[in-house]
Every structure is written in C-alpha cells, then in structure tokens.
Amino acid sequence: MTTEPTAVIHDIGYRHYDGVRLGRGRATLALGVQSLRGVFGLGRTARAKIMPLLLAAIMLMPTVVSIGVMALAKQFIMPYPNYAVFMQPVIAVFLAAQSPYLVAPDLRFRVLPLYLSRPLTVTDYVLAKLSALAVALFGLLAVPLTIQFVGELLVDLPGPPHTADYLGALGGAVLHAVLLSSVGIALASFTPRRGLGVAVVIAFYMFTAAVSGIFTGVLISSGRDDLAGWALLLNPFFLVDYAQSAMFGTAPVNTESAPPGIASCLILLAVIAVAVTGVLLRYRKAAS
Amino acid sequence: MTASATPCFATEGLTKRFPRVTALDDLTVAAGTGVTGLVGANGAGKSTLIKILLGLLPPTSGRASVLGYDTATQGLEIRRAVGYMPEHDCLPPDMSATEFVVHMAQMSGLPRTAARERAADTLRHVGLDEERYRPMGGYSTGMRQRVKLAQALVHDPKLVFLDEPTNGLDPQGRDEMLALIRRIGTEFGISVLVTSHLLGELERVCDHVIVIDGGRLLRSSAIREFTRAEQTIAVEVEEGRQRLAERLTAGGETVVTQGRLLTVQVAADDPGRTYDAVRDAVCDLGLSLLRLEQRRGRIEDVFKEPVA
Numbered sequence: 161m162t163t164e165p166t167a168v169i170h171d172i173g174y175r176h177y178d179g180v181r182l183g184r185g186r187a188t189l190a191l192g193v194q195s196l197r198g199v200f201g202l203g204r205t206a207r208a209k210i211m212p213l214l215l216a217a218i219m220l221m222p223t224v225v226s227i228g229v230m231a232l233a234k235q236f237i238m239p240y241p242n243y244a245v246f247m248q249p250v251i252a253v254f255l256a257a258q259s260p261y262l263v264a265p266d267l268r269f270r271v272l273p274l275y276l277s278r279p280l281t282v283t284d285y286v287l288a289k290l291s292a293l294a295v296a297l298f299g300l301l302a303v304p305l306t307i308q309f310v311g312e313l314l315v316d317l318p319g320p321p322h323t324a325d326y327l328g329a330l331g332g333a334v335l336h337a338v339l340l341s342s343v344g345i346a347l348a349s350f351t352p353r354r355g356l357g358v359a360v361v362i363a364f365y366m367f368t369a370a371v372s373g374i375f376t377g378v379l380i381s382s383g384r385d386d387l388a389g390w391a392l393l394l395n396p397f398f399l400v401d402y403a404q405s406a407m408f409g410t411a412p413v414n415t416e417s418a419p420p421g422i423a424s425c426l427i428l429l430a431v432i433a434v435a436v437t438g439v440l441l442r443y444r445k446a447a448s
Numbered sequence: 449m450t451a452s453a454t455p456c457f458a459t460e461g462l463t464k465r466f467p468r469v470t471a472l473d474d475l476t477v478a479a480g481t482g483v484t485g486l487v488g489a490n491g492a493g494k495s496t497l498i499k500i501l502l503g504l505l506p507p508t509s510g511r512a513s514v515l516g517y518d519t520a521t522q523g524l525e526i527r528r529a530v531g532y533m534p535e536h537d538c539l540p541p542d543m544s545a546t547e548f549v550v551h552m553a554q555m556s557g558l559p560r561t562a563a564r565e566r567a568a569d570t571l572r573h574v575g576l577d578e579e580r581y582r583p584m585g586g587y588s589t590g591m592r593q594r595v596k597l598a599q600a601l602v603h604d605p606k607l608v609f610l611d612e613p614t615n616g617l618d619p620q621g622r623d624e625m626l627a628l629i630r631r632i633g634t635e636f637g638i639s640v641l642v643t644s645h646l647l648g649e650l651e652r653v654c655d656h657v658i659v660i661d662g663g664r665l666l667r668s669s670a671i672r673e674f675t676r677a678e679q680t681i682a683v684e685v686e687e688g689r690q691r692l693a694e695r696l697t698a699g700g701e702t703v704v705t706q707g708r709l710l711t712v713q714v715a716a717d718d719p720g721r722t723y724d725a726v727r728d729a730v731c732d733l734g735l736s737l738l739r740l741e742q743r744r745g746r747i748e749d750v751f752k753e754p755v756a
Contacts, residue, residue, distance in 0.1 A: 174573060174636040177566055177604035181528065182557040190554040205542065269540045274599060277502055277532035278555045279524050447504065 188284040191275075195292035199258045208261075215254045216300060219247060223304040227311035236317055240305055240329035241401075241410035244336050247301075248397040251340070252365040254300060255293075259344030260357025262289045268352035272446060282443045286345075290436070293341035301333035325410060332404030339400055339428060342435035349442050369395050389419040393427055403428045454516040455480050456607050456639045457501055461510035464496050464663075471496040473663040474510070479641065483633035485650030485657040486643040493663040494643040495535060498609045501641075502532060515606060528557070531600035535611040535643075538596060541585025545576055545595045548584065549602050556603035563602070570598045573636075574628060590621040597628070601638070608632065610642040614649060626653050679714040683726055684739035695729045711743070 194203070200216070201209030226238040244251065266272045275285055309326045347364055348357035375391035392398040392414055405412040406421025458478035464471045471493045488494050499505040501514050503523025512519045514526045539548065546567060553563035571580050574594040579587070584595060593613060600608050613629065614622045630653040633640045644650050650657055651671065659666040685692055693710055696703045701722060702713035714722045730737050 174631075175569065176637070177558070177562070179562050180559060181603075182559060184524070184557075187555050187557050190551075190560075194551060194554075203547070208542075265540050265542075270534070270536055270538045271540055273534050273536075274532070274538050274552060275555060276504060277527055277530075277534075278552070279528045279557060280555055281524075 184279050184281070184284055187278070187280055188288045191280070191285065192288040192292045192295075195262055195289055196295055198261060199292060199296040211257050212254065215250055215257070216303075218250050219300055220304050220307070222247065223308045223311070226308050227315070230312060230315045230317060234315075234317060236312070236322070238308070239411070240308070240322060240325045241332060241404060241408075242413050243305060243329060244301055244332060245397050245401050245413045248369075248395075251297070251300065251336070251397075252362065255297070255340050255344045256358050256361035256365065258296065259293055259341070259361055260348040260351075260354040262293055263345060263349045264352055264354040264357050267349070267446065268354070272443075276447050282447050283440065286436075286439050286443055290341050290345055290439070293345060294337040297340055298333050298337035301336060302330055305329050305333065328404060328408035328410035331408045332400060332410065335400045335403055335407075335428065336397070339396055339432055342432050342439070343396065346435040346438045346442075349439055365396070369397075372398065389414070393419060393424060396431075399424060399428055399431070455513075456484065457512065457514045457641065459497075459500075459510065459512040462497075462500065462507050462512050463509045464493070464500060464505070465508045471663050472500070472507070475660065475663065475665055476510075477658055477665050477668050479656055479658065479668075481639045482655035483629065483640045483642065483653055485654035486641060486660065487645070487647050487650055487657060488643075488660040489645055492645075492660050494660065495611055496663075497660075498532070498611055498641070498643070501609065502527060502530070529606045531603065531605035531608040531638075533596045533600040533608065533610045533613060535615060537592065539584045539587075539592055542583050544582055545571060545580040545584055545587075545591075545598070548595065549598050552599040553602040558603055566602050566604070567598070570602045571595075573601070574598045575624070589616045590618070590624075593617060593621070593625060597625075601632070601636075605638060607639040607641065610640060612643055612645070614644060614646070622649070629653050679716075679719070680711045680743045681714060681722065681726065682739065682741050682743050683710045683712060683730075683737070684708055685710075685730065686736040686738055688733060688735045691733055692729055692735060695733060696725060699725050699729070701725055709739075 197203050198208075200212045222238060222243070229235055229237050238246070266275070272285075276282065305326060309321075309323075312321055343364070344361055347360050351357050351360065372392055372394035375394065376388045379385070379388040379391055389402075393402065398414060401412050401414070402418055402421065402424035404410055405418070406425055412418055455478045459475050462472050462475040473493075475493075475497070486494050486497070496505065500507050500512055500519060503514075503519045503526050506520065515529055517525045517529075519526060543551075549567040549571060550560075550563045553566050554560060558566060571594075574597050576591060576594050576598065579591060584592065587595070593616070597610070597613060600610070610629065614625050617625055626649060629640055629642055632638050633653070633655070642650065642654070647659075654671050656668070656670050658668045683692070689705070689708070689710060693703045693705060696710075696712060701715075704711045704713075712722060712726060726740065
C-alpha cells in the first residue's frame with residue numbers, strides 16, 4: 161500500500177560557499193591521493209583494478225615462499241637487498257601499465273587546462289603525479305619486504321635477524337621509487353595515448369635491460385671485466401642496486417667489478433634530474 | 449548596470465603577438481559586475497583574452513587586471529576567485545559527473561565534505577539529475593556542457609569565464625544554457641564573462657557587450673545603449689509611401705526608406721512624439737496602414753555601422 165509522501169523538496173535557491181578554502185598544498189595533496197588510489201584501481205572500474213592488484217599479488221609470492229622455507233626448513237633464502245632486482249620484470253610491467261594512466265588521460269581529454277585554471281601550478285601537478293607513482297612503487301616493494309621481515313622475526317631463525325639488510329633494502333626501495341616514477345612519467349607524458357605510453361615504457365625497460373646485458377656479456381668475454389660493471393648501469397634496476405650498495409652498505413647482486421659507488425649515485429641523480437626536468441618542460445609547453 | 453569600485457576585469461593597451469599572428473592588438477576595455485558578453489568572430493582573440501585574464505599567458509605588452517588583481521603577478525589569487533569553462537571538451541569519459549565535480553572542487557581548495565555538498569548543489573542547479581552518477585563518456589553534448597559549467601561554479605567563484613558555452617547545442621539546449629547564464633549573473637550573484645560568435649544570443653542575457661574583431665576593440669557598451677540608439681519604428685502603407693516620408697521629414701522626424709518600408713527613428717528625448725506624428729500623418733493623408741511595428745535594434749547592427 162502506498163501512502164502520500166510527506167517529505168517535500170524545496171528549491172532553496174543558490175547558496176554561496178563561505179567555508180574554508182585550503183591552499184595549494186592541500187589541493188596538490190588531494191590530487192596526489194586521488195592519483196595514488198587510481199594507480200591501484202581504487203575508485204575506478206573493476207577492469208582497471210585487475211592489473212595492479214594482480215601484479216601486487218605476484219610481488220607477494222616470493223615473500224610467501226620465503227617465509228614458508230624459513231618456517232619449515234629454517235633456511236634464509238632471499239636476501240632483502242636483492243628483492244627488487246629479482247622482481248624487476250614485474251616492477252617494470254607495473255610501471256609501464258600504471259604511469260600512462262596517471263598522465264595520458266589528462267592530456268588526451270584535455271583536463272589539464274581545468275587544473276591550471278585553478279590555484280594549482282604546473283609544478284604542483286607534476287609533483288602530485290610523480291609522488292603518487294613513487295609512493296605506489298615504494299609500497300609495491302616495501303610491503304613484501306616488511307612482511308618477510310616480520311615473518312623472519314616470528315620464525316626466529318638461528319643467528320641475528322637481517323635488520324641492516326632490511327633497512328638497506330627499504331632505502332633502495334625509495335631510490336627505485338624515485339628513479340622509476342620520474343622515468344615512467346617522463347616517457348608516458350610525451351603521448352596522450354595510453355596504449356602507446358604503456359608500449360614506450362615497457363620498450364624502454366626491455367631496451368635498457370637488453371643493451372646492458374649484451375654489453376656486459378661482450379665486455380666479459382673480451383676480458384674487459386673492469387668495464388662490465390659500467391655496462392650494467394644501463395639497466396635502471398642494476399643502477400639502483402649499485403647506488404643502494406654504496407649508500408646503505410648492502411651487497412650488490414652483481415659482484416663482479418662494480419663501478420665506484422659514488423659514480424652510480426651521481427648517475428642515478430643525473431637520470432632523475434633529467435627526467436624530472438623533461439616532465440616539467442613538457443608541461444610548461446602544454447600549459448601555454 | 450552599476451559600475452562598482454573595482455571592475456571585474458580591465459585591460460590597458462593589451463597586446464599579444466604569436467609568431468605568426470597578432471591575437472590582441474592594443475586592447476583597452478573594462479567591464480563591471482553582471483553578465484558581460486564578449487563577441488567576435490572565430491579567431492578574434494576571445495580565448496586568448498581569457499587565458500591572459502586567468503594569468504596563464506603573459507601578454508606581449510600592456511596590462512590586465514581581474515577583480516583588482518594584476519594578471520602578471522597575482523595569477524594564483526585570480527584563479528582562486530574565478531571559474532573557467534573552456535570551449536573544448538575536458539571531461540574524462542570513465543568518471544561520473546559527481547566524482548569529477550567533487551575532484552575539481554577539491555582542486556580549488558575545498559575540503560572533501562564541502563566539495564561533495566557543493567558538487568551536489570551545483571549539479572542540481574545546472575540541471576543534471578540521476579545521470580550524474582553515470583560515466584560521462586555516455587553523455588550528450590547538452591549534458592557535457594552542463595558538467596563543464598558545474599565544474600566552473602562548484603567553488604562559488606566571484607566571476608566565471610564561459611568560453612562559447614552554447615557551442616554544439618540544439619536550439620532548446622541553447623535557450624536553457626542562456627537562461628542558466630542569466631540566472632548565474634542575477635540570482636547567483638556571480639559575474640559572468642561569456643564569449644560567443646553569435647551576437648543575437650548574447651543580446652538576450654548580457655548587461656554589457658564588448659565586441660572585438662581581429663584583436664581590436666570594436667565597441668564596448670551597456671546593452672541598453674546598443675538597443676536604445678537603435679530604437680525605430682517600421683511603417684508600411686499601401687500607397688503614398690513617398691508622401692508620408694515627406695510629411696514626416698517636414699515634421700522633423702528622421703525617416704529612411706527601406707524597400708516597401710519606412711523606418712522612422714524614435715526621438716530619444718520624447719518617444720511618444722514620434723508615434724503621434726506617424727499616426728497623425730497617416731490619418732491626415734488618408735493612407736491605408738498595413739504595418740506599424742516597433743523595431744528593437746540588434747547587436748548585429750554594430751557591424752553594419754561605421755566604427756565610431
């Protein structure tokens with residue numbers, strides 16, 4: 161049985177807003193948080209969630225295996241500092257799949273002018289997008305490392321826990337996050353097409369990894385082991401691995417003829433600087 | 449129109465040259481509160497002017513201010529206080545209108561809860577109902593224009609720049625959009641700068657009209673001045689058009705023969721006199737009157753007149 165509605169909607173006309181207006185910093189933070197959620201598909205369609213969550217799950221698999229081995233066989237099999245290098249294809253796919261999402265739609269659907277007609281500046285926008293991706297990548301690395309470390313403490317293997325290695329690996333995760341996010345955004349922001357962006361980022365990874373591998377092989381077989389370490393630096397993951405070793409004292413994955421630690425740190429900084437400058441210049445141009 | 453102490457925007461000798469084209473050429477113009485129309489053909493420099501007023505594009509020379517802020521140095525303050533609806537499409541298709549407008553409100557510095565409330569209010573005011581929860585990819589042009597307008601209003605600006613808001617709309621959508629713009633200027637109390645290449649449209653909603661052509665100012669005046677100066681009556685008689693014209697001219701009226709019609713300029717100081725003169729002349733000469741109608745001048749006539 162239906163009854164007469166008792167509630168009535170009145171048109172109360174236009175109301176002005178006289179509440180708080182937050183500054184640029186908070187708007188940038190809001191953009192960063194929204195972008196970070198979007199990287200993992202939160203607040204997006206179900207289809208957009210599949211890829212990032214699948215990759216995040218794959219990242220956890222070695223951790224699960226490692227804890228299992230620690231618990232059952234009482235053996236420590238996966239050193240923390242090597243985890244990122246070991247998982248590099250997965251991280252590269254994540255970077256390629258998600259960095260275009262952050263920048264391409266705003267260019268393609270011309271949302272950028274709306275951001276820039278607000279108190280946000282080009283630098284704020286770029287900062288928010290870079291931070292969102294960097295935090296996502298850091299989480300992708302730090303969460304499995306932390307779970308494994310907690311597992312190690314709970315299993316209580318004979319001998320002291322690998323605390324220094326764990327902390328060094330977290331430091332390395334920060335380096336990975338900053339380097340990969342700036343390179344990923346720099347490559348992805350040059351095209352408004354998301355598919356093309358994905359292809360460009362993954363091609364960049366495959367190209368650097370292949371070239372680095374070929375050069376290293378050739379140099380080692382021709383007896384120039386002293387130069388092989390430099391060739392490895394072409395691969396962004398080995399570059400960070402060497403820088404991590406220099407900064408946090410962890411053992412690098414490739415022990416043969418490592419280049420001077422300071423060099424890998426400087427190259428790392430230079431690559432980040434070039435990538436970020438490229439993004440800023442690209443957006444300055446897009447804004448005008 | 450009431451002139452306020454600080455004009456909504458003012459420019460002084462504003463010039464913008466691009467490598468190949470001069471978009472604005474020594475433009476000096478000002479507008480007060482209310483609805484101001486910016487009219488010009490495509491490429492007349494309307495969008496360039498808006499970008500300069502938003503503080504996003506530096507002028508080659510000259511100065512501009514918006515709400516008392518200098519565009520060259522206080523762009524952030526300007527962008528905090530104004531809203532902007534671009535001419536082009538700017539909606540990501542996989543977001544819903546609600547999500548998008550909430551997000552844009554946050555980008556203007558509103559806290560999340562306030563952003564949600566304002567977004568719901570604003571979307572209701574622009575006339576978007578249940579469909580606001582659907583992804584915008586499936587929206588019609590009319591709905592898209594409404595969302596674009598909502599994102600420009602969501603942070604309750606003091607002034608909005610609407611760049612070609614009626615573009616691509618059908619006649620009914622156009623009427624609704626114009627009515628909405630009129631409401632924004634009056635009921636909402638938000639000043640509006642609206643551009644269009646169609647003069648007749650702006651005539652209906654604006655208090656003040658600025659006409660630019662090739663980056664130069666053609667005319668800037670209150671809408672009443674446009675129409676008052678043009679107030680005429682059209683008279684059509686069966687025969688004796690020539691005699692009527694002579695009689696009226698002798699009586700001191702300004703008469704122009706336009707084909708079968710006589711156009712009589714209404715005396716600005718005493719409108720009744722002109723109407724009486726026409727009536728008396730027709731009666732005295734014993735003519736058969738076919739048509740006697742008031743003609744409101746249209747803004748289009750600005751382009752026909754020699755530039756003052």
